[in-house]
Structure formats: structure tokens, C-alpha cells
Amino acid sequence: MRLSVAVAAVLLLLAGAAAADVPRRQRVACSPFAGRTLVLVPFGQSNAANHGDTGYAARGNVVNFYLQDALCYKAVDPLLGGSAFAAPNVGSMWGRLGDMLLASGRWDRIVIAPIAVQATSVAEWAPGGDMNPRIKKVYDALRSRSLTPDAFLWIQGEIDAQLTPDPAAYKANFMAMVGGMRALGITAPIYVAQATLCNNNGVGRDLENLNGPQRFARWEGQMAISGAQRDLIDAAAGIRGGPDLDLISAYRRWDGCHLDNFGLQVAAQFWRFTLQQTLP
Secondary structure (H helix, E strand, O other): OOOOHHHEEEHHHHHHHHHHHHHHHHEEOOOOOOOOOEEEEEEOOHHHHHHHHEOOOOOOOOEEEEEOEEEEEEEOOOOOOEEEEEOOOOEEEEHHHHHHHOOOOOOOOOEEEEOOOOOOOHHHHOOOOOOHHHHHHHHHHHHHHHOOOEEEEOOOOOOHHHHOOOHHHHHHHHHHHHHHHHHHHOOEEEEEOOOOOOOOOOOOOHHHOOOHHHHHHHHHHHHHHHHHHHHHEEEEHHHEEEEEEHHHHHHOOOOOOOEEEEHHHHHHHHHHHHHHHHHO
8 A cells, every 4th residue: 555645745744843853852872882782673653653642751771763864862752763643642662661671681772763654554564665665774774873673663553454454465565574674684583563453543532433343344354464463473584473562452542543651651561571581
């Protein structure tokens, strides 16, 4: 699914807003750094970006790497690199996660390089899609600062569950994306979260307004895509299971789709547990 003219226009506005925000950000050094660094690249759609209920400023050594200028900034929502909603709903789970991971004592610095964009389908992230070049761009930008991704964190599936719930196509597009990443030399594991829940069509919580067949169709699409996401897990291919974010109900999503403050905290805890258990 290609970006519509309307969505493309929104992305241009978001890019302009991010560029305007850069001078107000606190710059920090990308490298060299003597301690243990963990580099995470969240990608996918809005729940991997800055569309949560409330923003967060990381307390510890959590760094926001911005793919557009290949520079590093103190991690403050909305994080540079991912799309963002209108203030005050510009929160992400990533600064929260960074502080949690630092508290484990395993790492001294967490670098977050978000590239997620709202309302994007898996097909748009596959080779030939509008979003696919962002993967190479962030990878090249990180390497230019002597940073190597340790994990790519995939949160995407809500739009496919609503509009194109075809599990075979979902898996084919995802594997084509992975093949392109490996061809670039990206060896980092790719974590696939289960993410299909979005009871929102742009006007707030709408599930209660759907009739019985419509509700069933919404649920059926979610089950189809979440099943595809589980099927993708393949240790030999470096594709690992992420958390089940669908466990966070629509009532912990400020508009039925994007996480509220509690939901963001829970999602960060889910990711913390997953990464601490599976990263070497």
C-alpha cells in the first residue's frame, strides 16, 4: 500500500516540525564512549513512534540518535526520527525503556534511533515501499558515528489488521524486508511485537459504534495478523519474538489505539523483560 497524498503531506509537516525542534534539543556526543552501549532501532507504525498520551524525558544516559543529521541528542519526547502526533500526545515508550535498561546495570548508555512512521503498512517497509529507504538511511547514519545496531524493534500490524488482513502477504512482505536488511549487512536481531489492536478510525474509540459483524471482522483481522507475526519468529534467521502489546487493552489507549501513560509504562516493561532475557 503506497502512501496517500494526504499522509505524504502529513509526513512533510512532521519532518518540518522535527527540523524546527532540533535547535532546542540538547546535543550529546555520539562517540567515542568508553562504557557499554546498547543501540536500539524502533520501526514500524505509530505505536513505535511518538503518538502516546504523555511525553517523557529520560533521566539517565539515554540518547536519541536522529537519522536526518546523524547527530545525538538527550532523549526527550517526541523523539527525533519517528512521526509524532499533536501536543500533548507526543509520548513514546523508548525513553522509559532506556531508563529501565540502565537500571539493570548491564549497560551504561542506551541509544534510541527511531524511524517509525504512523499509518504505514508492512508492504511500505518492504523493498520498493516508501518506508524501506529509511532502514538503510538509519543504518548508514549510525555507522558514520561508529554505532552498530544491537536490535531492531518492530511494532507494526494495526493498519494491516484493519485494511488488508492477509497473513500470507504480511509474512511475504516482512521476509522481503528482512532479506533486504541482511543484504545491507545488518546482522542485528529483529524483534517482532504482536501489535494489531487499534480501535480507532481517527475519531477516538469507535469499537462501541460498530455492529456485531463489524466487530467480528475487526477481531478476525487482528487474529490473522497476530498469527502471522507469531509465525515469523525464526531464531536461525535472527527474528525473535517481541512482547504481546495487544495485551494492553483499548482502555489503556488514549484514543483506543495509542497508549496512555500507563500503557506506555507497561509496554516499556514488556520490552525491558524481553531484551534482558534475550540479548547477550
